[in-house]
Amino acid sequence: MASSAELETLEAFILRLAEAAAGVALPLFRSVELGEVSKPGHSSGFDPVTEADKGAERAIRALIEAEYPDHGIIGEEYGTVRADADYVWVLDPIDGTRAFISGLPLWTTLIGLRHKGRPIMGVIAQPFLKEIFLGSPLGSRLITPSGSTPLRVRACAALDQAVLATTDPHLYSGDEEPAFTALRKASKLMRYGCDAYAFAMVAQGTMDGALETGLKAWDIDAIIPVIENAGGVVTDWAGAPVGPYGGQVMAAGSRAVLEAAIEHLSPASKPAEVH
Template sequence: MIEFESFAVELAHEAARVTLPFFRSGIGHEDKGGAAGFDPVTEGDKQAEAAIRRLIAARYPDHGVIGEEYGEDRPDAEHVWVLDPIDGTRAFISGLPLWTTLIALRVAEKPTVGLIAQPYLDEIFIGGPSGARLLRGATERPLAVRACEHLTDAVISTTDPDIFNGAERGAWTQVRAAARLARLGCDAYAYAMVAAGQMDLVAEASLKSWDWSALVPVIEAAGGRVVNWRGDAPDGSGQILAVGDSRLIDQALVTLKRAAI
């Protein structure tokens, strides 16, 4: 499995080679959301995913791929790479260095290797069977979540409360009211901060598999947990609760369960 972790890092570097020249370049974007609401996509998204897919096909032709921009290729394979070349495209087109590249390897349908990369900050957060670590330039250090016994002491995040429906928004509002501090607009970078012991909890909804698959191995290898709003393993509901300290799960689920799908 270490071989796959190393390959995921190669993929992140290839994605960075493509995306960084587009960042803060005045790049245009398309709105693929239509009636569902603004959902931007850039040439950076498309070209980065295409580049990653080419490397996977060359190295592991029997592996499947699921990506945000180009859909599914053999999603029932034993090994499936799950890709989001630019998670946080809104941040990307706004010049904010909170977008990330998300890469996961799913083995027998379970996310086993995960990577959250922020190339502008030269950061790669990776988790898998060999543990969790932060790669930055030539340096490497282990990642570990921090202790936080009570929700009232927690620093929490969600990307935007507008992602929630009515019941979900009410549940989030109660969790936010109980927490010490809430930060918004961080996209997947917030999950990296949970793994790094800087934040304690992230709750989101309406996520696709490419939005959450990479997060699970990173946070769990750092000592945290990722569940859905029923307290089970993440699934197609798109409702995600990630915590550094597992003692926060039941405290958050008191309200989140009421809106669980």
């Protein structure tokens, strides 16, 4: 593991990366100049990508290549280089592109850092709201223009007291659909449409859990250190650590909520697709 001094240097750099991405994305948010296209081959028929996605990732990659040319990069828009490096950056320049093109400030920039295959640092950045949720072995905190505040999950003793979230209930099909429905009915409240921002709320302690399916590495790597270093837990639907390819994910502020959720989800657990 990196020393505290090395972690502080990497934290400062990951904040620079988030700032660079925001410099590209914010001028295009709610802009009539924003163009969008649909990626081919998506099962829903509409998988949007914009110049904000592409430009933000280019900005992040340029800084990494300039400062840490021996580090690897896994990015949603421009692929993978040096995947076997000790340090690998995992990038989703705009998580929640549908929210972005709809003018909703629930999209985020996700930047994660793996060390020897394990996520050790991440940011969930929402620049329109001027929020950066940062997590590393030095702790998790919310950074805003007014300062830095420690992040801490809240204790929730039971699933029927829990506020949960997922992006879209229609994401779940096959065996996943009844598993999700059972979890929804067992929880106090289920919220929709927040993408990765819901995971930030778990770390902040205003929600108790968030789940997704079909995630890629760039959808989850940044999130894991933010929640874990705020005292929460993140696993796959079988209750095991999330693998390097994403897949089905359940995050919770308390072990009690996680274990109760996994009871509903585990019958539909399946391996992540390898990419």
